Amino acid sequence: MSHTVQEKRPVAAPSHATLAHARMPRWAPAAIAVGSVATGCLIGFVAGLDSRTQWGMISALVFVAATYLITAKVEGSRQGKNRVATSLVWVCFLLAIVPLLSLAWITLSKGVTVLDGYFLTHSMSGLLDTEEGGGVYHALLGTIEQVAIAALIATPIGLLTAVYLVEYGRGRLARAVTFFVDVMTGIPSIVAGLFVLATWNLMLGFGPSGFAGSLALAILMMPVIVRSTEEMLKLVPNELREASLALGVPQWRTILKVVLPTAIGGITTGVMLAVARITGETAPVLLLVFGTKLINPNPFDGAQSSLPLYVYEQYSVGTTASVDRAWAGALVLIAFVMILNLVARGIARWKAPQTGR
Incomplete structure (x- = not known):
């Protein structure tokens, strides 16, 4: 029985020139x-x-x-x-x-034309808007107090709402909460101001104050905090939750000790972004805080001012001195928001989970 042996010819390798393309x-x-x-x-x-x-x-x-x-x-x-x-x-x-x-x-x-130490440490008390001089201290103090109170009100409510939606929310109630959060996200600031004006000021009889403005700002903050916190909690791996629950840890303690610390960086960033979002609001402050040239350190009694309202009032006067003060106030407002964003990024990087190398 004969066997035919076929010679295998070596396959020619493709030349480098055929693979090269013009670049x-x-x-x-x-x-x-x-x-x-x-x-x-x-x-x-x-x-x-x-x-x-x-x-x-x-x-x-x-x-x-x-x-x-x-x-x-x-x-x-x-x-x-x-x-x-x-x-x-x-x-x-x-x-x-x-x-x-x-x-x-x-x-x-x-803005740098009138921005100096005097401008930051003095108010408009006893000074006409058409005159030169004056400062932004009363507006800066009002903005800090109003934003801080709004953050203290909105942050725990928004955080707990997000925890409910991610960890516990099921059925019609969760869908209803999600729907209303979506609706609140698109509410204009003037509508929030009118709501607080109708309830807090007119129905309950309270006068203008920084706290009334903070209530409207808190309404604007809540949906932003809920949405950002909800997304951060969803990014936490389920394996961490399952490992904690497998060790017999209750769910509330798992959320408190495992889920929230893992997502704290993103949550902090979301809160700071919500704060930056409300810092420039003018309509609620104009309706509820009224504005004043005097320094009022008490946000619960009497009219206050804020940086957006200060810029609006000074620019509306139209004189050279008032317009310069308006630009300087806008520069202070931008710097304030920028500092908040830098703080948020720093906290997020500091609290970010460390992965092993």
Whole structure:
């Protein structure tokens, strides 16, 4: 019986040249961006467009189109589409960051004209709004007290509501609570102010005070805290809960000792973001706190002021001195919110769970 032996021919390895594809150099996106800006400015100048914003929009469109055409020509249509998606992300980022930087620069340049130690430590007592001088101390004190009281009211209520929805909530009650939280998220601030005005001031007979404004601000804070805390609690692995329950630990103690400490960083960030969200509210303060030029350290009796209301009042006067004070008050408000956000990020990083290396 004969056996035929077939010789196996070695398969030729594909050459490196067949696998290589043309690639654009790393400096190509920057060069395309520079050329697009130049082209957009040229088109805007020739067309007689006065707005620099229009020049920027034209440059962005030219950049996206040029990126696709050049990349598709060099690397193929698939890479061209990929580059277009990346270009759109960068364009949207710039469209979001440019107004923010412009706002910060204008506020800083106009606010530093009168912002000094005297401005931060004096009020408008005994001074007309049309005169030069005065300060923001009474408004800064009112904002700190009103926001602090609102946070003390809204934080435990929002935290406990989120714990109920994540850990215990089942059935119609949980669905109803979720629905009303969603509804409260979209409530305008003026509606919250009118609600507190109708109940606290008119029905119960209390006068204007910083506490009344804090009640309206707390209403605006609650849904933000509930939603952020709820999402943070959902991120806690179920294995941690199951391990604690398997050891015989009650559920309430598992929540207190395991779930909440694990999510405390995100919860703190959510609370700080809610505080930053209400710090700039003007309508509830205008309805319930009324505003005053005097320093009133008691938030439970008499009218108070706040930074947003101070900015509104000073800018409404319209004189050079009052407008300068309005810009300085806006700068103090932005700095206050920025400090809160930095504190929130620091606490979140400090309390973040440490993973083993």
